[in-house]
Amino acid sequence: MTTPQERTVTPSDTRPARRTAETASTDGARYSEHVANLRHALEVAGDRLDPQVAAHARSVLAGADERLALGVDHTIVALAGGTGSGKSSTFNAISRLSFADVGVRRPTTARVTACAWSDDATPLLDWLEVDTERRISRGTELDGAEEESLAGLILLDLPDHDSIASAHREIVDRILPLVDLLIWVVDPQKYADEALHAGYLQSFVGAEASMIVVLNQIDTVAAAGRDALVADVSRLLREDGLVGVDVRAVSARTGEGIDELRETLREAVSRRSVAARRLADELDREGRRIAEEVPASVLEQVAPLVPGEVDRVAVAVGVQAVVDDVRASVRSGRTAARAPEFRSPQESAVRVIRSRWVSKVADGMKPAWAQSLDEAVPEQDAISAALLGALEAVPVDASPSARAKSLRKAAWWVLGAAVVLAVAAILVVAGVVDVEAAFGAVAGAAAGAAVLVAVVLLVVGSRTRAAAADERAEKVKTAALDALRSTVETTLARPAQTVLDEHRTVRESALSVRDSGSAASAGTGPAQR
Known part of the structure; x- marks a missing residue:
């Protein structure tokens, strides 16, 4: 039995003075939805709630089903x-x-x-x-x-x-x-x-x-x-x-x-009705108890953490070393005896990365939820295998630049021509070859021009090799980081986000049963005799 003061706690609890058949089932429909939400919270949480909290909530839901079957709008x-x-x-x-x-x-x-x-x-x-x-x-x-x-x-x-x-x-x-x-x-x-x-x-x-x-x-x-x-x-x-x-x-x-x-x-x-108010109070109380098991302070999204983990994994598999080797090999213009390779990450390094990840994501979680997160994230062996598998698909091209190679070859041909022209000019000037002196001057000038062209070709070739080296290195780095990011998202982020989503769903479902019209702390009449 409730008092008029208890029944008019908030404006949302008031109704028209004339309740028609269309509005008579308002409370029943609303609390049926609240019961469904609370039951959904229990289902999603599974065994990750305190056993006593879960058992009490199930008992309350069983009673709520009975009350709703009887009707709370009378x-x-x-x-x-x-x-x-x-x-x-x-x-x-x-x-x-x-x-x-x-x-x-x-x-x-x-x-x-x-x-x-x-x-x-x-x-x-x-x-x-x-x-x-x-x-x-x-x-x-x-x-x-x-x-x-x-x-x-x-x-x-x-x-x-x-x-x-x-x-x-x-x-x-x-x-x-x-x-x-x-x-x-x-x-x-x-x-x-x-x-x-x-x-x-x-x-x-x-x-x-x-x-x-x-x-x-x-x-x-x-x-x-x-x-x-x-x-x-x-x-x-x-x-x-x-x-x-x-x-x-x-x-x-x-x-x-x-x-x-x-x-x-x-x-x-x-x-x-008193039945509606009591049911509202009980559902509100159980919702708050469940919500205490899933604190709001827990992380909601892992996406902001992914870039940092990609950088750590990149260090563990030696991405930068491979990038530097590709750049040096392409810049040298010589074919390396052995193509650069990503190294297998050390087991201890992956273990530390996984442990740090789980700790960061689980910060603020109740122990059962933290354990659930730890179980959802693959072990370090699986993570290492996934990393290596992703890196094997990364193309690592350390072969010389064809354009730079052509420029260097052309430079040597031009330089060879310059030598021939220089020798011819010397022979003419020395009188070894009996031709007009003008020919010697022309040959000498042509030799000088050829040397200049050869130098230009060598410089352009060197810059071409440098540009190709930077481009190849950047491609390898981008492809490697993309592969690592995909692996981090698959092995670390996605499982963790699933647990976080369930954590948030349980909290939101539990708190959604709160009724602004309930008087959780108010006393009743005959019920308290």
Whole structure:
């Protein structure tokens, strides 16, 4: 049983004063989704949650399934009171039906009678053990449209609390914790009964806002004494420790005060039921307990860590050494006796890389989750094999540059021609060859030009070799780093990200069950007796 203050914690918990059939299942649908989300969190987490937390959550979910099957959108209002107080007459007056036994036909109420302004209250009434013949559905009456504002209400007429039959009191004690609004019906003759006050009313201290005391049969009291009688009832309640209890004077026979009482029930129907609030509180509590197992401080994405790991792996397999060898070999212009190769990474180096990776990603995780991450990441042998396999596909071309080789060959041919021309010029000048002197000058000039061309070709060839060496080295480096990045993502990043995604999913699913309308710390009425 909840208080009006508890039911209006936040604006999101308020509803229109008139709850229609279309809105009657709002709570049930919402909490069914919450239950599904919490169950999904447990399924994704598996055995990575604290066993006690997981077991308790499963127990709560089992109870939630039962509650949802019964329905959490009903507002249960119970009429309680002693023999002859007029509970059944009040029941009939509120329901506007002559259904509950009254008067000489039934001096005491022995069984629960229910009137439901709902078409789907059968599972709940079965659970409450209300006999089939003691039920009536108000919405099926001809004037059901006039009762639409009470949609979802279940009005119970409880057995007399002062009955000598212990079974009657057991029924009352079992049903009271489920009640949203408890209406105690007393009469002008026995309202001060010690059994009522000491046996029941005094135990409801703290739940005053969810309780109404109805002083029935007010028509039997003289008009001049009615106010004093109501004041005396309030005084006795204060002496019981019940402060601020709403005391009403009504007459089930004449209808005095009944319309006002029905309006109060309309207001109660517009708020969440006690079953909905309790379910919300339990799911919220379990969601927070599970969320504590998956802290928000844990890393969400491993992508920012990948470049650093690629650099570490590149050092372990000697990428830079291979790049330097390719550059030197191509720059020299000579074919190396043995092509540069990536070395097999040391087992200890890969072990350190893996260990550091797991530690960084698992930082802040609970032990079970950290172990799950460690198991998801391959062992160092598998990582080493994957690295070598990826590097074997990297093309390492350290052969001389064909263009640079052609330029050098051309330079030597031109230089050879320059030598021939120089010799010819010398022979002409020395008179060994009998030709015109001009020919010697031309030959000498041509030899000088050829030398210059040869030098230019050699310089261009050298630069071509350098450029080719840098280009080949960069290609090898890029291809090697791409291969290593792909391997790091496959062996380290992807398995770790899968665990992180599951970690985040569990947290988000667990926290999604939080209901802004729940009053997790609020007390209830009869449930706390």
